[in-house]
Amino acid sequence: MKKFINHVDDFLAESLAGFAAAHSDLVILNQDPLFVRRKTLKRGKVALISGGGSGHEPLHCGFVGYGMLDAACPGQVFTSPTPDQMLAAAKAADTGAGTLFIVKNYSGDLMNFEMSSEMSELPNAMVLINDDVAVENSSYTTGRRGVAGAVIVEKLVGSLAESGADLEQCKVFGDRINKQTATMGVAFSSCTVPAAGTPTFKIGDDEIEIGVGIHGEPGRRRARHAAADAIAGELLTSIVADVKPKADSQLLVLINGLGGTPLGELYLLFNSTRLWLQQRDFNIARVQVGSLTTSLEMAGASITLCVLDEEMMRHWDSPVHTPSLRWSV
Amino acid sequence: MKKFINHVDDFLAESLAGFAAAHSDLVILNQDPLFVRRKTLKRGKVALISGGGSGHEPLHCGFVGYGMLDAACPGQVFTSPTPDQMLAAAKAADTGAGTLFIVKNYSGDLMNFEMSSEMSELPNAMVLINDDVAVENSSYTTGRRGVAGAVIVEKLVGSLAESGADLEQCKVFGDRINKQTATMGVAFSSCTVPAAGTPTFKIGDDEIEIGVGIHGEPGRRRARHAAADAIAGELLTSIVADVKPKADSQLLVLINGLGGTPLGELYLLFNSTRLWLQQRDFNIARVQVGSLTTSLEMAGASITLCVLDEEMMRHWDSPVHTPSLRWSV
Numbered sequence: 001m002k003k004f005i006n007h008v009d010d011f012l013a014e015s016l017a018g019f020a021a022a023h024s025d026l027v028i029l030n031q032d033p034l035f036v037r038r039k040t041l042k043r044g045k046v047a048l049i050s051g052g053g054s055g056h057e058p059l060h061c062g063f064v065g066y067g068m069l070d071a072a073c074p075g076q077v078f079t080s081p082t083p084d085q086m087l088a089a090a091k092a093a094d095t096g097a098g099t100l101f102i103v104k105n106y107s108g109d110l111m112n113f114e115m116s117s118e119m120s121e122l123p124n125a126m127v128l129i130n131d132d133v134a135v136e137n138s139s140y141t142t143g144r145r146g147v148a149g150a151v152i153v154e155k156l157v158g159s160l161a162e163s164g165a166d167l168e169q170c171k172v173f174g175d176r177i178n179k180q181t182a183t184m185g186v187a188f189s190s191c192t193v194p195a196a197g198t199p200t201f202k203i204g205d206d207e208i209e210i211g212v213g214i215h216g217e218p219g220r221r222r223a224r225h226a227a228a229d230a231i232a233g234e235l236l237t238s239i240v241a242d243v244k245p246k247a248d249s250q251l252l253v254l255i256n257g258l259g260g261t262p263l264g265e266l267y268l269l270f271n272s273t274r275l276w277l278q279q280r281d282f283n284i285a286r287v288q289v290g291s292l293t294t295s296l297e298m299a300g301a302s303i304t305l306c307v308l309d310e311e312m313m314r315h316w317d318s319p320v321h322t323p324s325l326r327w328s329v
Numbered sequence: 330m331k332k333f334i335n336h337v338d339d340f341l342a343e344s345l346a347g348f349a350a351a352h353s354d355l356v357i358l359n360q361d362p363l364f365v366r367r368k369t370l371k372r373g374k375v376a377l378i379s380g381g382g383s384g385h386e387p388l389h390c391g392f393v394g395y396g397m398l399d400a401a402c403p404g405q406v407f408t409s410p411t412p413d414q415m416l417a418a419a420k421a422a423d424t425g426a427g428t429l430f431i432v433k434n435y436s437g438d439l440m441n442f443e444m445s446s447e448m449s450e451l452p453n454a455m456v457l458i459n460d461d462v463a464v465e466n467s468s469y470t471t472g473r474r475g476v477a478g479a480v481i482v483e484k485l486v487g488s489l490a491e492s493g494a495d496l497e498q499c500k501v502f503g504d505r506i507n508k509q510t511a512t513m514g515v516a517f518s519s520c521t522v523p524a525a526g527t528p529t530f531k532i533g534d535d536e537i538e539i540g541v542g543i544h545g546e547p548g549r550r551r552a553r554h555a556a557a558d559a560i561a562g563e564l565l566t567s568i569v570a571d572v573k574p575k576a577d578s579q580l581l582v583l584i585n586g587l588g589g590t591p592l593g594e595l596y597l598l599f600n601s602t603r604l605w606l607q608q609r610d611f612n613i614a615r616v617q618v619g620s621l622t623t624s625l626e627m628a629g630a631s632i633t634l635c636v637l638d639e640e641m642m643r644h645w646d647s648p649v650h651t652p653s654l655r656w657s658v
Contacts, residue, residue: 002517002518002534002535002537002554002628003517003590003594004557004560004590004594004595004597004598004601004630005556005557005594005597006556006557006558006597006601007556011593011597014557014597014600014601015593015594015596015597015600016596017600018595018596018597018598018599018600018601018603018618019596021599021600021603021616022596022599022616022618054593055593057591057592057593057596058592062592188331188332189331205331206331208331225331227334227335227336228333228334228335228343229335231333259591259592260589260590260591260626260628261332261333261589261626262386262588262589262620262623262625262626263386263387263391263588263620263623263653264340264344264383264384264386264623264625265332265333265334265344265626266333266347267344267345267347267348267351267386268333268334268335268340268343268344268347269333269347270347270350270351271343271344271346271347271350272333272335272343272347274347274350287350287351289347289351291591291592291620294591294592294593296591296593297589297590297591297594297628299331299589299626301333324592326655326656327655328657
């Protein structure tokens with residue numbers, strides 16, 4: 001296992017310490033219980049709290065800031081954060097308009113966020129993200145997994161919350177975005193969880209895992225390595241069957257690297273994706289290419305399509321200022 | 330070789346087509362000769378042109394846009410672009426204030442940019458970047474290599490040019506930045522050039538290459554894998570010996586991933602870097618963490634220190650709007 005690491009037990013703490021020091025203008029790191037909070041809160045704004053196992057950076061801590069999350073709770077690598085983290089984060093981010101928990105659908109995350117939701121004295125609601133169309137149930141999941149679609153939900157609901165919407169409006173909007181978003185990924189290599197020290201799964205020199213999960217969970221099938229166009233076509237066929245865009249739908253395309261795949265390849269995958277969509281007369285309205293929801297150093301990528309309506313497009317374009325997503329109008 | 334690729338010969342063209350389509354609001358791709366140009370030029374501004382072999386994305390094409398480059402000339406993977414690309418890019422980006430060529434020190438790049446400089450009918454000058462302190466001469470280089478420091482030179486000179494400085498001022502500023510910038514890297518794995526199909530170098534499961542070049546060139550030594558703190562300390566010792574920051578110097582720290590190393594590890598490496606610097610009473614004024622000058626899918630990272638003066642700090646902070654570096658004030 002070759003990583004930038006000192007001791008396995010300190011990986012998360014040291015990585016977060018570096019993150020917080022690099023972005024001290026934007027975020028504050030709370031040590032115990034562990035969460036990252038936006039430095040400057042906005043009074044009367046719904047607090048958006050997410051979290052999950054670490055190893056998916058920049059998700060979620062890299063999206064704490066203006067226009068996205070108010071706080072994020074990192075668990076150990078690929079391990080759910082605990083209710084005390086979530087409750088403390090919700091309390092620390094509260095400015096009087098309630099808490100929206102944004103949760104990727106994994107059994108541990110869901111259980112702990114549900115417990116927090118029940119225990120919290122603050123008005124709260126939850127948006128459950130399950131955008132991964134690859135498999136119905138999985139190693140850590142009942143129902144579909146939540147993956148890179150989380151970035152889109154956090155950006156769009158983040159913008160709505162910033163505009164002064166109430167808790168119910170944010171919850172309804174989040175559910176709608178999730179429903180209009182679908183993702184599927186492919187792995188070329190495994191990742192290695194620091195505490196395990198060995199690759200999560202074995203994969204041959206000429207094999208790929210179609211539909212892989214972001215913890216290395218099995219996908220739909222093990223296949224021979226194929227051309228980018230063929231891989232994109234297989235992923236997109238499943239994604240389009242799920243979100244069913246119409247001829248005049250405006251699509252947001254997110255090409256997401258899984259950690260070990262460089263940007264040049266991601267742009268090539270976007271090229272395959274755009275040609276496939278254009279051949280079928282679908283409209284690409286917005287594009288995001290980058291490694292935003294990773295699986296440690298796994299080589300591979302996922303494709304996400306989100307069917308945008310006008311409100312969603314406006315909230316995608318609105319200003320955002322977080323460590324890993326930043327733009328102005 | 331598992332990459333997102335269709336045919337080896339089409340890798341660059343398809344990756345650039347995806348890049349240009351994803352960023353059509355910012356850049357225009359010229360097919361023949363091949364270069365990427367800023368969509369909107371500014372009259373009377375010095376045109377900043379860079380380029381080099383591909384495989385280092387987002388360098389250089391990802392830095393074409395407001396506040397950085399006016400055009401970039403991509404060669405084939407790890408292969409210098411040709412003078413006709415450079416001349417055409419310079420002509421296409423010219424708005425009457427001359428051309429500044431920003432060149433990483435590799436023999437092929439230097440030869441072709443020098444030829445372009447001589448052949449161009451436009452007033453022009455060149456800034457040669459040689460920030461890599463690892464080795465004095467190397468596989469493709471007489472003198473030191475140019476690596477991630479290029480990002481800093483392009484950002485700072487880009488900002489100065491935007492402010493209306495003339496060609497001579499931009500050239501002098503670029504040379505000064507280069508002199509105050511030093512980098513050293515480490516590789517955990519090799520990369521695989523698509524046209525070669527096999528890894529550029531062999532490296533054992535427990536080995537690292539200290540001082541590696543961004544084409545997989547040998548560094549100073551092959552070592553046993555070590556703790557992040559120890560690696561950071563070895564790199565920083567050489568870097569600090571070169572740029573010799575004073576007690577009151579303001580440092581820009583760039584932690585640059587080489588392509589296959591995920592963000593969580595880069596933040597950990599920044600943590601090691603910041604502790605090392607703080608123990609020696611050096612001041613960190615600015616931080617940038619990300620994979621900005623890559624070596625295809627190579628796992629590893631480089632550390633860059635740039636000793637900022639007030640003018641440089643102002644130009645670092647100024648607005649930038651490119652595909653891969655974007656902020657406002």
